[in-house]
Amino acid sequence: MVPPLQGPVVKRLRLGLDMELVETYRTHSARITCMRLFPLIDTPLYRSDAHRNEMALVTSSTDRTVRLCWKGQSRCYKGHSGPVTALADKLLDDGECKILATGGEDCTIRLWSMNTRAKKHPLISTLHGHEKTLSLLSVAWHKSSLLVSSSKDTKVKVWDTMAPPSSVSSSCVGGAHLNSSGPPIAIKCYESLCYIAAGSEVTAIDLRTMKKASVLALRNQRILSCEMLPSEWLICTGIKDKALLWDIRKPQELKHTVAELHSDGPVTLLHLDPYKVVMGAPWDGQVHVWETRTGHLVNRLSCDEPVKSGGRSTVSAMAVDGCRIVTAGSSSTRGSLLHYQDFLRSSVPVALPGKEVSKFWGSQEYDDED
Template sequence: MEAEPSSTATTTRITDLNEDSLAHCATYLSLQDLSNLATTCKSLKRVAYSDPIWQHCFREHWPRELLQTSGLREAYLKRRVAVQQFKFVDPLVANLYITDAKPFDHIILDKNDITFSQGSLVQMTNIDSFLNGRDGVTALSDHNARITCMRLFPLSETSLFRSETQRKENVLVTSSCDHSIRLWWKGSCQRCFRGQNGPVLTLSDKLLGDGSAKVLASGGEDGTVRLWSLSSSGKRGQHALKATLYGHEKPVKLMSVAGHRTSLLATISKDSKVRVWDTTTSSAVRSSCCVGMTSVPGAPVDVKCCESLLYVAAGSSVVAIDLRTMQKVITVAIYQPKLCSFAIVPSKPLICTGGIDK
C-alpha cells in the first residue's frame, strides 16, 4: 500500500526574504508605510533604514542632486523638512542675459517654464535649457504697447483643445495698453480679442462658469468689465465678446473669481470701490449684474478670492470681505507704511505681503 503524499506545504514569510529583495519591494512603499514597517521588528527596521531605499526616495524627489555615500535616510529627511519649511537653498543659479534694458513687469512660473514680460514683449524660457547648456529665449512680440497682465489657463477650457494628450497643457493670456488681449500657445498668438475702449488693465485669475462654455473677464481703463468666450473660433476673435458690464467710475485695476460660485466676479477700481458681478445675468439685464458693492481705504494692491471670502490688499492692510454679505470680516494683515505686494495660499492658509521698506 502506497503512502499518501504529505499535505504540509512550505510557506515563506516576509522575514525569510533577504535584505536585497526586501529593499527592492520597499521602494514601492510610501513614507508612512516605511515608518510602519520599521516598527514591526528589528530585521524589518534594518531594511527600512537601509541606504538603497532612501537613495530611491531621494532620487525620486531630487533627481539632479548629488548624493552622499551613506546616511541617506538622515539626508532625505533633513532635506524634506527643509523644503517644507522653506529653508532650502536654491539648487540652481543661472544668469539669463536679456538685451532689452527695460524692467521686468510680470513673471509666471509654470513647472519648468518661466514666462516674463518687458514692456510690450513676452519672453519664455525653460529651466531644463539651462541644465543642458542652452539659454534660448522665445520672444513673443505681437503686442504694440506695455503688457499689463499675464494669466495661465488650461488648454482644455479653450477651443484649441483637440485630444486628451493635451489635457495638462496651458495657454498664456496677456492684456496690453494696445487695447487688446492675446491668447498664446506653442510660441505663437492663436487669438486676439479687441473691443475695449482703451488700455486693458487686468484679467480674471480664473475662467468664469461651469462646463465647456468658459468665459474670461477683463477690466479696462474705461471703467468697464468685459466678458470674452475662449471657446469661440476664429483667430481675430470677432465674436468672442459676450457682454460689457458698466458701473465703475474709474479704471478697473484688479479682479478675482469667487471660490464658492464660479459665476461671481469681484472687481476693484482705482478709487478702491469693490463690486461683485453675477456674470450669468450679464447677457440679459446689464444693470442687475452688480450684486454687491463696498469700498476699502487706501490704493488697491491686489485681490484674491478664497471660497466665499475676498481678500483685498489696499493701503497698508489686507482685509477679508464676505461676498455673501459684502461686510468686512477681519483685518488679516497690516504692513506699515504701505503694502506693495500681496499673495495668498488658500490651502495653508498662508498670506505673504511685501512692503515699501524692501
C-alpha cells in the first residue's frame, strides 16, 4: 500500500503488463491522513463467500471522517470533532464482532462496530485520557481486545475495549511516558511487548506491567523511519545518511548492529521483511535493496528513466509486496510519476561489482504519469 500524498483521492490500480485504473475513491473533502487494508469478511460490506479473500480500504481524513470502501460501496463514520489522524493497524475483536479504532486531534479514541446490525449507530464508545493529538494505534498481539495508543506528547496508554460503555473512564488499564526527544513515528505489538520508535529511541514496553523491557538508543541521531520484525528479532531504523539493522537480542550499541546500510540522503522510506530491506531517500530518485541476513547490497532501482528523461526524480512514497515494488514521486521532466517494478517473472540476473549474482533480477517496469 502506498501511503497517501497530499490529497483527498485514492486510486486503486491493477498492476501487471498493463497498468489499469480499477477505481477512484473520491469520498473525502480534505487531505487523507492514513490508510489501512482489512479483510472484507470482517467488515459490514461483506456479502458473499465469493469475496472472502478480498480486502476493504479504510481511510481517515482532516475532514473529520473515516471511510470504509470496497468496489463502489462505502460507509462513512462521523464522530470526531477534529481531523482524524490515526487508524489501528488491525481490527479489535470483542468476541462477537470486529471493532475499528480511530484517533484524532480531538485527543479521543473512537471505537466503531463493524457489525452489519450497527449500521445506524456504529459508534460504540469514546475513550478519553490523552491530552495531545493521537499519532499511532496498535492492537496487542497477545490479546486482541487490548488497544495501545500513543500521542504526540510521547504518552502511551493501553485500553481494555471490552470494558462496559458505562465505565469508559476505567477502560485505560495502563500507561507510560517515553521521555523521548520527538513524537512517536512507528509502533508494533508482538506477543506481550509493544515496540515504539520516537525521537532517537526504540522502546519495548511489556504490556503486562507497562514497564520498559529494553531501549535501543541512537545517540545524537533522530530516527526518521522504522520497521520492526520482532518475530525475527530485527528492527531497522532510518536516519540522516543510513539505515541501521539491529538484532534486538544483543546489547543495544552501534557495534552490535547487524548491518549499516548507507544512503545518499535521509532514509524516510523503509521496508523490512525476512529476506530484504528496501529503503529510499526523497531526493535520491532511487531505492536500494539489501539482503536482510547479510546486509549486502543487491540492487539499486531507479524510480524514473534517467536515460530518457535526463532530469532529476524524487521519491515521496513506497510500497513493497513480495517481489513487487511501487514508488510514487515526481520527475523534473515528466511530472508526477507512479513507478512499478515486478521481479516475479524476471530472467535477467544482476551482477554487482565484486559480488555474487544477486537474487533480485532485472525487472519489467511500468510507469503511470498524471
